[in-house]
Amino acid sequence: xxxxxxxxxxxxxxxxxxxxxxxxxxxxxxxxxxxxxxxxxxxxxxxxxxxxxxxxxxxxxxxxxxxxxxxxxxxxxxxxxxxxxxxxxxxxxxxxxxxxxxxxxxxxxxxxxxxxxxxxxxxxxxxxxxxxxxxxxxxxxxxxxxxxxxxxxxxxxxxxxxxxxxxxxxxxxxxxxxxxxxxxxxxxxxxxxx
Numbered sequence: 531x532x533x534x535x536x537x538x539x540x541x542x543x544x545x546x547x548x549x550x551x552x553x554x555x556x557x558x559x560x561x562x563x564x565x566x567x568x569x570x571x572x573x574x575x576x577x578x579x580x581x582x583x584x585x586x587x588x589x590x591x592x593x594x595x596x597x598x599x600x601x602x603x604x605x606x607x608x609x610x611x612x613x614x615x616x617x618x619x620x621x622x623x624x625x626x627x628x629x630x631x632x633x634x635x636x637x638x639x640x641x642x643x644x645x646x647x648x649x650x651x652x653x654x655x656x657x658x659x660x661x662x663x664x665x666x667x668x669x670x671x672x673x674x675x676x677x678x679x680x681x682x683x684x685x686x687x688x689x690x691x692x693x694x695x696x697x698x699x700x701x702x703x704x705x706x707x708x709x710x711x712x713x714x715x716x717x718x719x720x721x722x723x724x
Contacts, residue, residue, distance in 0.1 A: 537674045539564055542605070542620070545670050549621050552666060553644050557627035558588075560600040563620070565607035582606065583653065584619040586626035601627035613673040617663045618653035622646065694721040 542563045550557055568585035587602040603623045610616050621644060630637045633650040641650055645659025655663070667673075691704035696714040703712065703721060712721045 541671065541674050542616075545617060545620055545666075546603075546624070548666055548670050549617065549624055552662075553621065553624070555624050555628055555640075555644075557624045558599045558601050560598060561603060561627070562600065563603040563605065566604040568604050568606060584623045586623040588627060588629060588631075603627070613667055614660060614663045615653075616673070617666065618655055618660075621663070622653040693724040695724040697722055 542565075543561065546561050546563055547559065549555075550559070568582040583606045585604045589600055589602055601623075603620070605616060605619050605623075610619075622641070625637060625640050625644070628640070630640065638648075638650050645656045645662070647654045647656055689704075690706055692706070692708055692710070694703050694705060694710055694712065695701070696717060696719050698717045698719040699714060701714050701716055701721075702724070705712075708723070710721060710723075713719070714721060
């Protein structure tokens with residue numbers, strides 16, 4: 531039996547090295563990259579209203595007697611319509627892996643250089659960048675099964691309140707009761723379900 535998670539991880543690692551070579555970014559070769567929820571979880575940012583799609587942490591890892599730089603990257607598992615979307619998030623996080631921990635001047639200069647546009651906190655590509663990444667998919671290989679296959683989120687519960695309207699003065703009330711028997715206080719007519 532093939533371990534789908536290791537197949538996905540291999541694809542992500544190959545994509546990382548391909549992006550690094552094609553864009554010439556000074557990101558570490560060593561990377562631990564996986565589909566997973568970022569530190570801010572599945573929540574949307576209260577500041578931007580957007581969901582965190584990826585996260586990069588640069589760490590120094592002790593390997594025997596030497597210390598080496600390694601990037602730890604998480605890519606959100608369910609918010610992508612295509613493999614190009616995954617590559618966009620990876621490229622955005624690769625810019626962070628060069629040692630830039632914010633989205634200010636240094637980040638925006640590098641991001642614009644590879645083909646991103648504002649807002650810098652999200653991976654918005656120019657059409658040329660999207661096309662370039664699409665062309666890389668042949669080199670990287672088919673996107674593995676199982677990505678983004680978490681169950682869809684449940685739709686938000688809308689109000690259960692029913693709308694009732696006065697047929698004479700158009701006064702509106704709402705009630706959870708579907709057998710409401712109420713009289714309008716303005717014209718003393720019975721409310722009807724709208």
